[in-house]
Amino acid sequence: MTNIAFIGLGNMGLPMAKNLLGADLTVHGFDLSDEARAGLADAGGSAFSTIAEAVADADVVISMLPSGAIVKAVYEGEDGVFKNAKAGALMIDSSTIDVTTARDVAQEAKALGFDMVDAPVSGGVGGAAAGTLAFMVGGSAAAFSKASPILEPMGAKIVHCGASGNGQAAKICNNMVLAISMIGVSEAFNLGRALGLDDQTFYDVAANASAQCWSLTSYCPVPGPVPASPANNDYQPGFATALMHKDLGLAMEAVASSGSNTPMGHLAADIYETMMDNGHGDVDFSGVIKHLAGTL
């Protein structure tokens, strides 16, 4: 019997914890919010108002938190995970945070004798509820082997990306390409329209040619060609501009700390920053097509 402590029962964490309960695992949860704790209790878990209580009996600690600063505080704080967890407990941080903090916390875990992996996800709230998240995992092969069966009830894909921090690196590199390709596809639809090209016609050409990309064929930013894409639902997320803006911020932190050269990544970050400044954080990130056209 594996006891799991789940730290952070928000929009992502709570449905993930429910999938662990559904796999007959014991889940002791922590969240600052009364409502979040009640949500876990209603689903059959045990909710606690201190980290110490939640992790006391845990074989595995999983966290799903909004920022690197909070991850650091939760793990390294006086009342945090490291001070209160059992010897030998496995740590899995599924938050999306900066690579540097992920590596710092994993190093501290190692120094204290804990195995730890970073395991950020893609798939959003829908994937969390359905148990079909993709986990990008950074850490030792041994830690990855231990973490995999725990992640299984929550995920459809679990990929080992290398050493600590590499899960975060893979996620921000992926999402940087996603932002760039979504903006590129949006610019092309806007230009095509200005030249008299029908949306569906451009889609039919591009989807079968070298412009093919997930942003076009799975998440098309114009209504019509891909019925499930948020463009058909007035750009309700989906994947909100605020989340893309956060991920691009993490990417640009990594660019700065590593001295890499990403002019398109910078431009994408600037464009989503402007959408945030204009108050459009809650619009799906494919709404950038309207932002670029001046119609958002």
Next chain:
Amino acid sequence: MTNIAFIGLGNMGLPMAKNLLGADLTVHGFDLSDEARAGLADAGGSAFSTIAEAVADADVVISMLPSGAIVKAVYEGEDGVFKNAKAGALMIDSSTIDVTTARDVAQEAKALGFDMVDAPVSGGVGGAAAGTLAFMVGGSAAAFSKASPILEPMGAKIVHCGASGNGQAAKICNNMVLAISMIGVSEAFNLGRALGLDDQTFYDVAANASAQCWSLTSYCPVPGPVPASPANNDYQPGFATALMHKDLGLAMEAVASSGSNTPMGHLAADIYETMMDNGHGDVDFSGVIKHLAGTL
């Protein structure tokens, strides 16, 4: 029996003309170059040193030329196609040129009673030789119907994109996305490397996630993951930087004339312009990954 006049027997035009000969069509060709004319004659065609002679008996005139100015001169000039073609001849311009010139020449053709389509291609020299080009066709439905069976021996895909100029519009919009996604993928590999992420690992994550795109999974800019991509052959083209630079120039002309807003497209054009300025026009366009890393 259909008589075809083929104007422009270069790297693309000659193999295209050969595929027409292979389909038992009569081809009368014109090119300024002795060598090009000899190439057509060797393949069983008849080569002429004036446009007037080449088009005299033609039911269909096909052109494959390097620029809009040359297309205009070839069709509208004193010794050009319009002055010398038979009444009712069909005109097919497969050159990649600016939308405005394509529409001007088609309008002039119409005024003179000729059907004309713009039909730029993708697929490169390899596709021209194999007869597997993709034709993006702009013009009336009637002209498209007449042109399709003529294009068939040269192409694997023939798409009607709408009115005159829309073939050019579809091609430049497609290639603008291609340039943007190639640069985006290249930045992500470079950033991943700087963060300690293995190329193949990032490929495996991204190819199955929202960063998937043709630039990644069919034309990967790092050696290894996609064996046929030019990255495995020291960035020999493939699709040369000079050609991508040309297409982005045409896209930026269309942006300017239509008042569209394409910040990523502009940045892509600037980046390939710099590669040209640095003398790398003959490097495959996926070599932008080395340009960005400062190792080209």
